[in-house]
Amino acid sequence: MRMGRTWKVLIADDEPIIREGIREAVDWHALGMTVTAEAEDGEEALELASAHAAHVLLVDLNMPIMNGITLIRSVRKQLPACRIVIITGHDEFSYAQEALRLNVDDYILKPVNPGQLKKVLQSVRDKLEREAEQEKYLSLAYGQIAKNLPLLRERFGLDWIAGSMETGEIRERLQFLQLPPDPPKQIGIIRCPELAANQPLLKESDRQLYLFAVENIAAEWLKSRDLLMFRDGQGSIVVCLWQDARDTIAHDIERSVKDYLKITANLAFVPVTGGLTDVAAAYITCRKLVLKEAQITPLVRRARQFIRERYADPELTLETLAQSLQVSPVYLSRIMKQELGTSFVNLITQTRVNNAIKLLNSTDLPIHEIAGRVGYESQHYFSTAFKKTVGVSPNQYRRGAAFPKA
Numbered sequence: 001m002r003m004g005r006t007w008k009v010l011i012a013d014d015e016p017i018i019r020e021g022i023r024e025a026v027d028w029h030a031l032g033m034t035v036t037a038e039a040e041d042g043e044e045a046l047e048l049a050s051a052h053a054a055h056v057l058l059v060d061l062n063m064p065i066m067n068g069i070t071l072i073r074s075v076r077k078q079l080p081a082c083r084i085v086i087i088t089g090h091d092e093f094s095y096a097q098e099a100l101r102l103n104v105d106d107y108i109l110k111p112v113n114p115g116q117l118k119k120v121l122q123s124v125r126d127k128l129e130r131e132a133e134q135e136k137y138l139s140l141a142y143g144q145i146a147k148n149l150p151l152l153r154e155r156f157g158l159d160w161i162a163g164s165m166e167t168g169e170i171r172e173r174l175q176f177l178q179l180p181p182d183p184p185k186q187i188g189i190i191r192c193p194e195l196a197a198n199q200p201l202l203k204e205s206d207r208q209l210y211l212f213a214v215e216n217i218a219a220e221w222l223k224s225r226d227l228l229m230f231r232d233g234q235g236s237i238v239v240c241l242w243q244d245a246r247d248t249i250a251h252d253i254e255r256s257v258k259d260y261l262k263i264t265a266n267l268a269f270v271p272v273t274g275g276l277t278d279v280a281a282a283y284i285t286c287r288k289l290v291l292k293e294a295q296i297t298p299l300v301r302r303a304r305q306f307i308r309e310r311y312a313d314p315e316l317t318l319e320t321l322a323q324s325l326q327v328s329p330v331y332l333s334r335i336m337k338q339e340l341g342t343s344f345v346n347l348i349t350q351t352r353v354n355n356a357i358k359l360l361n362s363t364d365l366p367i368h369e370i371a372g373r374v375g376y377e378s379q380h381y382f383s384t385a386f387k388k389t390v391g392v393s394p395n396q397y398r399r400g401a402a403f404p405k406a
Helices: 016-025 042-052 068-078 090-100 114-147 149-161 167-176 204-221 249-261 276-294 298-310 318-325 329-340 344-362 367-373 379-390 394-398
Strands: 007-012 033-039 056-060 083-088 106-109 186-191 227-231 237-241 266-271
Touching: 007 016, 007 042, 016 033, 016 114, 033 042, 042 056, 042 068, 056 068, 056 114, 068 083, 083 114, 106 114, 149 227, 149 237, 149 276, 167 276, 186 249, 186 276, 204 227, 204 237, 204 249, 249 266, 249 298, 266 276, 298 318, 298 329, 298 344, 318 329, 318 344, 329 344, 344 367, 344 379, 344 394, 367 379, 367 394, 379 394
Parallel strands: 007 033, 007 056, 056 083, 083 106
Antiparallel strands: 186 237, 186 266, 227 237
C-alpha cells in the first residue's frame, strides 16, 4: 500500500563513483524515495543523517574517520527507526556479518547491481510504509483510549472495589490507565442523600449535573494529587488517593458542597492498609462510616462543625454552644452523646489535642503558646488534658516518646 510519503535516503561511501552509481542506478521517485544527502566518511554521515532525519541509510563499511560499524551503532541510538542497508566488498563479508547483528535490513555486494538495489530498496520501503501505517492506527487507538479514559477508569474502579481482581491484573490496569502502581494511601466516599437515584422529584439530567459539580468541588480541594475518582453502584463518589489528604479535607468538601450547591454531603476517608487487593476492604469500611455519618442530624452536624471552627476559643463551653444553636444544654449533650458516641467535653478536648499535635509536629512554638492557640488559658491544664488523651506530656511527645492515639 503506497502511503504517498517520500522517504529520505542518505548514501555514505568514500568513493564518489560508487555514490554516483547508486544515485543513478534506480528511479527514486518511482520508489517513493529521494536522496537527500551524501557523505564520504562516517562522521559526516552521522551528522547528515541526524540533520535530515533520514529514513534510509546506505552505508559502506570501510570508510575513513568513522567506520561503518561505529556509524551504524551511533545511528541506532540517534535514529532507532532508520532503515540501514550495507554496501560491502567481498573481502569485507565477515565484517558485514558483524553489522548484520546490529539489526541492519540487508546488504549489497560491490559492484552494485541496479536490479538487486531496486529489490532491496522496495523491501525497505514496504517495511517503512507498514510501520507508518501501524503507527497511524496506534495513534488512532491511543486517541480513542485517551477519549474514553474516564470511562475506562470508572470501569476499573468498580472492579477494584468489588475485589474481583488479583494483584498482577490490578497493577497492569493501573499502568495502562496512567495511575501509580502502588496501593493508594486513602480511599474516600462522598454521598449526597438528595442525589440518590430513588429521589422521584429530581430529573436524571439534574442529578447528573449535581454529581458532576460535586466531583469538581472535590477535585478542586484535592488538586495536585494522584487520584482515581469514579461513582459506585449506589451513586456515591469514590476517591482513591495516592497521597494522604489533610484531616480537614472531608469537612472542607462538605462545607463547599453545602455553600455552593445547597445540598448535604456525607464524607469519610480511611487509610488503605495492606496491598492492592485490600482496597475493596477499605471501601467497605469507608462506606459503613459514610452511612453512619448520614444518620447524624443537622443539629449535631452544626454543633460538630462549630467546635471544629471555634475550638481555639477558651470561652467555648457546652452552654455557649447550646445558646448559639438555640437549644438547651441538656438536650444538646444528650443528642451529641447519642449520635457521636462521645460527650461534648471529649469531643472538644480531642479536637484541641489533635490541633496541638499538628503544631508540635510542624513548629518550634513553646508549649505555653501552643496551649493558647488551641483554646487553653493554662499550660498546666493543657498538659494534663494532652497526657490524658495521648499518654505522654506535650514535651515528651515532641521528643518522639509517642504518637497520638487518634
